[in-house]
Amino acid sequence: MEKYRVQNNIRKLRFYHGEMTQEALAEKAGVTRQTIIAIEGGKYAPSLELAFRIALAFGVPLEEVFSYTAEEESG
Amino acid sequence: MTYRETNISVSLASSLLVMGYYLINWLPMYQDEGLNSAVIFRLWVITIVATIILNILGNILTSIVLSIAHAIKTQSDVEPRFVEDERDKLIELKGSKAAYIAFSIGVFLSMLSFAFGQPPLLMFSLIIFFSIAAEITSDVLQLIYYRRGV
Numbered sequence: 686m687e688k689y690r691v692q693n694n695i696r697k698l699r700f701y702h703g704e705m706t707q708e709a710l711a712e713k714a715g716v717t718r719q720t721i722i723a724i725e726g727g728k729y730a731p732s733l734e735l736a737f738r739i740a741l742a743f744g745v746p747l748e749e750v751f752s753y754t755a756e757e758e759s760g
Numbered sequence: 761m762t763y764r765e766t767n768i769s770v771s772l773a774s775s776l777l778v779m780g781y782y783l784i785n786w787l788p789m790y791q792d793e794g795l796n797s798a799v800i801f802r803l804w805v806i807t808i809v810a811t812i813i814l815n816i817l818g819n820i821l822t823s824i825v826l827s828i829a830h831a832i833k834t835q836s837d838v839e840p841r842f843v844e845d846e847r848d849k850l851i852e853l854k855g856s857k858a859a860y861i862a863f864s865i866g867v868f869l870s871m872l873s874f875a876f877g878q879p880p881l882l883m884f885s886l887i888i889f890f891s892i893a894a895e896i897t898s899d900v901l902q903l904i905y906y907r908r909g910v
């Protein structure tokens with residue numbers, strides 16, 4: 686079975702929103718900056734509610750922030 | 761290091777300290793003269809009370825030190841927000857689950873020792889040992905989750 690993982694465009698979206706800081710995004714989403722860092726780095730897949738809150742913070746639909754894509758096979 | 765990580769590290773340090781104290785006092789007693797109920801009860805009480813006091817003191821000190829560090833860093837007297845979000849809760853939950861499993865295995869092994877004819881004092885000593893070991897397991901696992909991701 687193919688492996689899927691949650692990927693995100695948070696870094697890109699922060700850049701397009703006037704280089705929004707992780708702290709500012711964390712404040713808007715109601716989480717800690719460390720959680721934003723973990724999500725951005727692909728180390729944590731957020732809950733559906735948090736994913737919506739992050740999308741809301743950027744004012745874009747959820748699928749513009751997160752995608753569920755197949756992992757590339759290595760080797 | 762975040763507030764939660766600092767708190768867990770302090771808890772880990774205090775658990776290791778208590779574990780060290782317990783083993784240093786318990787092992788010679790077990791090897792040399794056997795387990796004496798009067799002495800072992802005293803050791804259990806000291807161990808349990810020390811665990812509770814160290815954990816409370818650790819939490820208070822961490823909060824104070826981090827608040828001072830925050831005030832120095834931001835040059836303001838606004839209190840820092842030590843928010844606990846869904847990731848913290850998930851990591852805490854996974855840590856608790858690991859502690860529960862470790863403690864269950866420990867209790868089972870302790871009861872096995874009793875089933876094989878060892879004295880009840882040894883069984884209860886092992887249960888106390890495994891309760892501290894479970895706490896350490898939980899703390900270590902939580903720190904790993906914070907570092908490597910959930």
